[in-house]
Amino acid sequence: MIEAPPVLTLRREFERPDPKLLEALEAVPTGFAVDALGGRGAMDYRIKPLPDMAGSSPIIVGTALTCACGPADILALLAALSVAKPGDVIVAATDACTTTALVGDQVMGMARNAQVRALVTDGLVRDAEGIVAAGVPVFSRGVSPNSPACNGPGSVGLPITLGGVSVAAGDVIVGDRDGVVVVPRARLAGLVAELPVVREAEAALEARVAAGLTHPELLAELLEAGKVREVD
Numbered sequence: 001m002i003e004a005p006p007v008l009t010l011r012r013e014f015e016r017p018d019p020k021l022l023e024a025l026e027a028v029p030t031g032f033a034v035d036a037l038g039g040r041g042a043m044d045y046r047i048k049p050l051p052d053m054a055g056s057s058p059i060i061v062g063t064a065l066t067c068a069c070g071p072a073d074i075l076a077l078l079a080a081l082s083v084a085k086p087g088d089v090i091v092a093a094t095d096a097c098t099t100t101a102l103v104g105d106q107v108m109g110m111a112r113n114a115q116v117r118a119l120v121t122d123g124l125v126r127d128a129e130g131i132v133a134a135g136v137p138v139f140s141r142g143v144s145p146n147s148p149a150c151n152g153p154g155s156v157g158l159p160i161t162l163g164g165v166s167v168a169a170g171d172v173i174v175g176d177r178d179g180v181v182v183v184p185r186a187r188l189a190g191l192v193a194e195l196p197v198v199r200e201a202e203a204a205l206e207a208r209v210a211a212g213l214t215h216p217e218l219l220a221e222l223l224e225a226g227k228v229r230e231v232d
Contacts, residue, residue, distance in 0.1 A: 008075065011157030012083050014169040016063050017185050022087075024192045025061045025174055025183075032202070033174045033181045036194040043163025043180045044096075046141045047122060052132045060137050062089035062117035064171040064182070068155045069123075069148075071097035076154025077107070083156050086115035089173040093160040094123030100146035103138075105130025112136050120173060120180050122162045139180050 025033070034041050065088040067076040077092050084090060090111065094102055103119065105127035111119060111134070118137040124144040125131060131138055157169045165182045167173075172183040183191055205213075222228050 005153045007152035007154075008079050009153075009155040009158065010079060010083065011155075011169065014157055015185065016170050017172055017188050021188050021192050022061060022063070022172065024195070025172065027059060028061070028174060028195065029059065030174055030176050030178045030181045032195060032198050033183060033191065035198045035202075036191045037181075037183065037187065041165065041181045041183065042178075043120070043165050043182065044122065044141075045179060047120065047139050047163050047180055049137055049139050049175070049177065050125070050128055050131060050143070052128065060089065060118045060173070060175045062087050062173055064089055064091045064167050064169060064173050066157060066160045066167055066169045067092050068158065068160050069094050069102060070152075070154060071095050072100040072148050073151055073154065074102060074107070074148040075150045075152040076156055077103060078150070079154065080156045081107075081110055081114050081116070084111075084114050084116050087117050089118045089120060089175075090116055091160065091162055091167050091173065092119065092121040092123070093162045094121060096122045096141070098124055098141065098144070100124070100148045101126035101144045102140075102148055103131075104147070105134055108134040108136050108138065118173070118175060120162070120175065137175065139175050 065084050067080040069076040069092050080090050102121050102123040103125050108131045120139045124142050125140045126145050128143050159168045167182050170185045174181045
């Protein structure tokens with residue numbers, strides 16, 4: 001027989017990223033972050049900012065504070081509020097539950113008071129207008145008025161999987177209209193070092209498109225190398 005788990009498991013202290021490296025990501029779109037990571041790192045495409053928030057905070061960056069809530073339960077998220085430090089992004093896994101909302105406007109008001117940077121969840125939220133008024137960006141799979149329970153079990157500060165991506169406390173979260181990207185803390189310095197290369201390549205391509213480019217040069221290179229077969 002499996003022993004009943006504790007109602008909550010809390011890990012309050014974990015290694016956090018260098019603040020200067022976080023600052024370097026403040027205006028970086030998620031697409032640039034993904035390119036600097038080698039093409040991957042984004043959560044499930046359905047995890048997006050609430051529609052009314054899409055224009056108010058185009059890019060969010062912060063340290064991941066993970067919590068495993070499980071389906072239809074808010075207890076771990078409430079516990080995360082007591083652990084959060086200013087600028088943290090609470091990343092709340094619900095096992096992609098769409099039966100109930102995970103959080104509403106009052107709890108997001110508490111998150112604002114705790115100076116939480118944003119909330120990311122693979123579940124749903126409710127009280128959309130109130131959440132927008134609270135001013136803390138929320139990335140979720142959608143909205144439902146159904147309310148969660150508050151029973152546990154749950155954990156805070158331990159590794160989770162959310163939207164198909166592994167997230168550890170202390171990783172970095174980058175979010176914008178396109179979605180949410182997880183930057184592992186161990187790869188943060190490398191990503192920041194790679195960003196100038198990504199920006200330069202993007203700027204060069206943008207200039208060529210503005211000048212009238214109709215198709216990538218790669219196609220011409222493939223033709224010249226004899227790697228394309230043309231048929232009638």
